[in-house]
Amino acid sequence: MWLAEGDGLRYSAATSMADTPSVLAASVFRHRDFRLYQVARLCAVLAAQIESVAIGWQVYEITGSALALGYTGLAQFVPFLAFSLLGGQVADRYDRRRILAICQGVMLVCSLLLLSFTLGHITDVRFVYGVLVLFGTARAFYAPAGSALTPYLVPPEELTRAVAVNSTTWQVATIAGPAVGGLLYGWLGGTGVYLTSASLCALTIVWILSLKVRTGSASREPISLTTLVAGLRFVRQKRLLLGSLTLDLFAVLLGGAVALLPIYARDVLQTGPWGLGLLRSAPAAGAAVVAVLLAFRPLGGHAGWKMFGAVAVFGAATLVFGLSRSLPLSLAALAVGGAADMVSVVVRHTLELVSTPDDMRGRVGAVNMMCIGASNELGEFRAGSLAEALGAVHAVVIGAVGTLVVVGLWAWLFPELRNVDRLESAAHRPPLPEQDPTESAPSV
Numbered sequence: 001m002w003l004a005e006g007d008g009l010r011y012s013a014a015t016s017m018a019d020t021p022s023v024l025a026a027s028v029f030r031h032r033d034f035r036l037y038q039v040a041r042l043c044a045v046l047a048a049q050i051e052s053v054a055i056g057w058q059v060y061e062i063t064g065s066a067l068a069l070g071y072t073g074l075a076q077f078v079p080f081l082a083f084s085l086l087g088g089q090v091a092d093r094y095d096r097r098r099i100l101a102i103c104q105g106v107m108l109v110c111s112l113l114l115l116s117f118t119l120g121h122i123t124d125v126r127f128v129y130g131v132l133v134l135f136g137t138a139r140a141f142y143a144p145a146g147s148a149l150t151p152y153l154v155p156p157e158e159l160t161r162a163v164a165v166n167s168t169t170w171q172v173a174t175i176a177g178p179a180v181g182g183l184l185y186g187w188l189g190g191t192g193v194y195l196t197s198a199s200l201c202a203l204t205i206v207w208i209l210s211l212k213v214r215t216g217s218a219s220r221e222p223i224s225l226t227t228l229v230a231g232l233r234f235v236r237q238k239r240l241l242l243g244s245l246t247l248d249l250f251a252v253l254l255g256g257a258v259a260l261l262p263i264y265a266r267d268v269l270q271t272g273p274w275g276l277g278l279l280r281s282a283p284a285a286g287a288a289v290v291a292v293l294l295a296f297r298p299l300g301g302h303a304g305w306k307m308f309g310a311v312a313v314f315g316a317a318t319l320v321f322g323l324s325r326s327l328p329l330s331l332a333a334l335a336v337g338g339a340a341d342m343v344s345v346v347v348r349h350t351l352e353l354v355s356t357p358d359d360m361r362g363r364v365g366a367v368n369m370m371c372i373g374a375s376n377e378l379g380e381f382r383a384g385s386l387a388e389a390l391g392a393v394h395a396v397v398i399g400a401v402g403t404l405v406v407v408g409l410w411a412w413l414f415p416e417l418r419n420v421d422r423l424e425s426a427a428h429r430p431p432l433p434e435q436d437p438t439e440s441a442p443s444v
Helices: 021-025 032-063 066-093 096-119 126-152 156-209 230-237 239-255 258-268 273-296 303-323 327-355 358-390 392-413
Strands: 002-005 008-011
Touching (some): 032 066, 032 096, 032 258, 066 096, 066 230, 066 258, 066 358, 126 327, 126 358, 156 273, 156 327, 230 239, 239 303, 239 358, 239 392, 258 273, 258 392
């Protein structure tokens, strides 16, 4: 069980239910809604990853500017930051399944708009930025609702494995998506990419609406500024969460190089759209291997130290990638970085779920997604603007060194996070509020 220790948590020496053979042998895919949700996640992430390759290649082909690539991240981050807290509030007050379906509908519209960009031979990239603003707004509501839905789909003793499976699904789609996107773009151009993405978005809506679970309203507090920022206040008070979220925030903000991959593909490594697809797939390939391993074999003890070590490996791998002039070495470095990042993802997300009451999960999930958005999309703008001034290689190398500095500093600032032992938790899942009695609970 989890034992309070200051503002942190430590796992007792008692044997966890998650360590018993019967639980380890059980599959989270026994549960109908969890299976359907994984299919929906797979389609949704595939759609986004496939079109991300076309967007990056088209913007760089039109502008030839690293800063223009950075603006693709900024265009998504600004609305995501502006609406994330509201998205968390909405996720705690309304049926999360319906929220996901509505947001996916908006993403379908985004794919169709990008299709019109290609068919209309538009060369003003501000059109793309406008679509990305709409996409970022939808994601601000989609992300906290999706994060808060997972505990309703599996029993509490299987939550850690469900988080690992969620990550595996995401990584599989992130491996396949860019590779498929690169091949489609080289074969059919942007038209084929955006038609495929729109079709996947439509399928995602179908799968989400097929879920039987109804989450209802987890929070009955009136909407106010106080409840809107409650997630921020909760995270600030829980140093364990504060440390894990901000470690990822600053490590990826500095070390992320995704925005510069089109430059590396075309100018540094001398490849085409297919090479860009491989580069974007490589981190997910490494991460998927680790996610599968963690789904079948939990991380075990000393999870806090393992998290810090993993983030340090991520920084070192990014440094190797930044200096590489060989495509195989670059792919290997990105794969190692993705594998290391997956360890951090599982630790952080599991701590978030087991440490947060259900009526706060949407809002705390929104804070988590704000940190992820800041690290990814704002990191893309940082990388693009720095590359515009100093060059792509210098931008990646400086960021990687910054990541390593952050790891050392956070290990000193957050001893609670260093001392986390095991992640398995005996935390109980709350009852499903306002579930339609004619609908069954997640099927077994």
